[in-house]
Amino acid sequence: MDIRTQSVDRNLLLEFSGELDHHAAKNAIRELELAVDTALPRRLVLDFNGVTFMDSSGIALLLRAKRCMDALEGSLLVCRVQPQAKRVMDAAGIDRLVHIKQEGTV
Amino acid sequence: MRKSMNYIRLEFPSRSSNEGFARMATACFASQMDPTLNELEDIKTAVSEAVTNAIVHAYPDSIGRVTLKARICEGNVLEVTIKDAGKGISDVEKARQPMYTTGGEERSGMGFTIMESFMDGLTVRSNPGRGTTVTMQKKIASRATGQR
Numbered sequence: 001m002d003i004r005t006q007s008v009d010r011n012l013l014l015e016f017s018g019e020l021d022h023h024a025a026k027n028a029i030r031e032l033e034l035a036v037d038t039a040l041p042r043r044l045v046l047d048f049n050g051v052t053f054m055d056s057s058g059i060a061l062l063l064r065a066k067r068c069m070d071a072l073e074g075s076l077l078v079c080r081v082q083p084q085a086k087r088v089m090d091a092a093g094i095d096r097l098v099h100i101k102q103e104g105t106v
Numbered sequence: 107m108r109k110s111m112n113y114i115r116l117e118f119p120s121r122s123s124n125e126g127f128a129r130m131a132t133a134c135f136a137s138q139m140d141p142t143l144n145e146l147e148d149i150k151t152a153v154s155e156a157v158t159n160a161i162v163h164a165y166p167d168s169i170g171r172v173t174l175k176a177r178i179c180e181g182n183v184l185e186v187t188i189k190d191a192g193k194g195i196s197d198v199e200k201a202r203q204p205m206y207t208t209g210g211e212e213r214s215g216m217g218f219t220i221m222e223s224f225m226d227g228l229t230v231r232s233n234p235g236r237g238t239t240v241t242m243q244k245k246i247a248s249r250a251t252g253q254r
């Protein structure tokens with residue numbers, strides 16, 4: 001799992017690529033927290049276009065991102081989610097907590 | 107028990123680096139059933155959940171043995187069994203409930219929910235102190251007979 005970080009005007013963008021399973025999520029959650037703690041963003045965008053596989057470990061990552069942004073009173077958007085990852089998100093009902101945009105640009 | 111047409115049996119230590127291997131190997135084996143991409147992804151996702159459970163919960167402080175068996179049964183049904191000899195689950199009903207986890211913030215508690223929704227059958231048998239066996243079935247629709 002590779003994560004690219006861009007931060008402009010307290011907008012933080014994290015671009016994920018690779019497989020987001022339990023093996024990868026341990027580091028990914030740590031990297032996400034570090035990036036949020038450093039940038040203290042008003043808005044966090046997670047770009048999942050490069051996520052080729054995701055299981056419930058990705059749900060744990062989204063819940064963590066949500067908690068981080070709630071603490072900062074900021075917003076969270078997950079975008080460009082591939083069909084397999086979207087089905088996992090739907091099965092977990094995560095769209096009740098996190099704003100997910102499947103298509104379009106960041 | 108269903109009649110088995112073909113099977114594989116894998117054994118590996120409960121290291122998280124084997125999660126990807128386990129789901130890929132199962133998907134490769136299942137590909138002879140001519141599944142759709144969606145069906146293959148469903149199988150990979152469910153296997154990933156079951157193997158992760160064995161790694162995280164069965165052997166929390168040690169490395170143990172995980173056995174994965176996949177077999178093709180009559181009626182184009184794939185059956186996958188993931189077995190560990192770890193600490194077991196004292197209350198299977200509770201463990202299967204959405205959002206329930208003993209795995210801390212790294213886990214979401216959605217593993218069994220996802221296995222249930224991505225497969226056609228799920229059975230969990232567990233003996234505290236002796237281990238857990240998860241058995242899942244997935245019916246692969248036949249393209250030739252237009253059942254899809």
